[in-house]
Amino acid sequence: MRFAYLGSGSRGNAAVINAGESYVLLDCGLPLVEVDVRLQRLGLKAEALSAIVVTHEHGDHIGGVARLARRNQIPVWLTAGTLAAWKAAPSEWARTISPHRPFELGALRVEPYPVPHDAREPCQYVFGDGRYRVGVLTDAGSVTPHMREVLSGLDALLLEFNHDQQMLLNGPYPRTLKTRVAGPKGHLSNAQAAELLAAIDCTRLQHLVLTHLSETNNTPEQALAAASAALGHAPDWLVCAHQDDGLDWRELN
Secondary structure, eight states: OEEEEEEOSTTOOEEEEEETTEEEEEOOOSOHHHHHHHHHHTTOOGGGOOEEEOOOSOHHHHTTHHHHHHHHTOOEEEEHHHHHHOTTOOGGGEEEEOTTSOEEETTEEEEEEEOOOSSSSOEEEEEEOSSOEEEEEOSOSSOOHHHHHHTTTOSEEEEEOOBOHHHHHHSSSOHHHHHHHHSTTSOOBHHHHHHHHHHSOOTTOSEEEEEOOOTTTOOHHHHHHHHHHHHTSOOTTEEEOBTTTBEEEEEOO
């Protein structure tokens, strides 16, 4: 089992999860030309994708989904609330899911779970192949007990470290946007993500990837320092996914 990022940040998010012959694209907030270029960088073509799994309807996560799904005839899995809120949804390719019920995509078992975010029915996911489990958490303003339970004991975790609280407070965003980002249905700060790490079982982790870093209100150095402090050390499997460079394949073994 392995995973990679095409890009991660407010200008567009997309990740690939792979087990056996199953290649699942998690979100796609990038233009098609960028998707093709970045897939090629990973040694893939869009024709290899067996499904697109969507977290919520915000443009940096679904901006490229409809065109990609229609061009390559790829089924799109998403909650009913996300589908209802998404005006450009490719309804002919949509497959609705419950945020509480696992489902199978080829060699991958997909476990959705609900998160607090300012979208219609947002959820995040844990992907497994029967041996390893990769958890994803972005776009959540706070952490619930259920989220801690779901994300405990994973082999890899792709976790939002969106902003440094002081950088956001003192930064250029208007007050309304600062309030939204820092609110209980906004985005996780470095401190919140670190607190989550300290509260869950990380003993199996082979990879910790810091994602959705704000280019205005955070730096990779600050995010990595917060994660390292929570873990008690700075392992070589602790990395950031980048907006333009994404993240190359990371294998579980």
